[in-house]
Amino acid sequence: MLSAKCSVPLRFGDVVRVQTPGAAGWGQPLERDPAGVVADVRAEKLSVQYARRVYGVVIDETTLELNEGATARLRRRRTQPVPTASPKKARPGPPAGV
Numbered sequence: 001m002l003s004a005k006c007s008v009p010l011r012f013g014d015v016v017r018v019q020t021p022g023a024a025g026w027g028q029p030l031e032r033d034p035a036g037v038v039a040d041v042r043a044e045k046l047s048v049q050y051a052r053r054v055y056g057v058v059i060d061e062t063t064l065e066l067n068e069g070a071t072a073r074l075r076r077r078r079t080q081p082v083p084t085a086s087p088k089k090a091r092p093g094p095p096a097g098v
Contacts, residue, residue: 030056030075038066 002008010016037057040046042064051057056078058070 029054030078032057034066034068034071038064 032055034055034057037046037051037055038059041048041051041059046055048059048061048064051059052074056071056075058067058074059065060067
């Protein structure tokens with residue numbers, strides 16, 4: 001494993017594999033601004049299907065335009081709240097008296 005900042009010389013034909021940790025994001029997905037979801041789809045960060053399934057945003061697959069009415073209807077149907085995380089200490093504090 002390499003440090004976060006390093007230099008490694010590469011030669012033609014070398015293969016580099018980079019793995020980064022993922023994160024669950026912040027906030028309720030159904031409360032995300034649909035315009036931001038559309039921007040991520042257009043930037044190819046999300047698929048149209050993922051936008052619909054996770055964010056409740058309906059986007060035309062051909063034009064990549066937001067369907068506001070369908071988005072509002074889909075989000076209304078999804079009434080089950082998503083649990084929120086609360087920060088927890090990574091480690092317990094020191095024992096009393098230390």
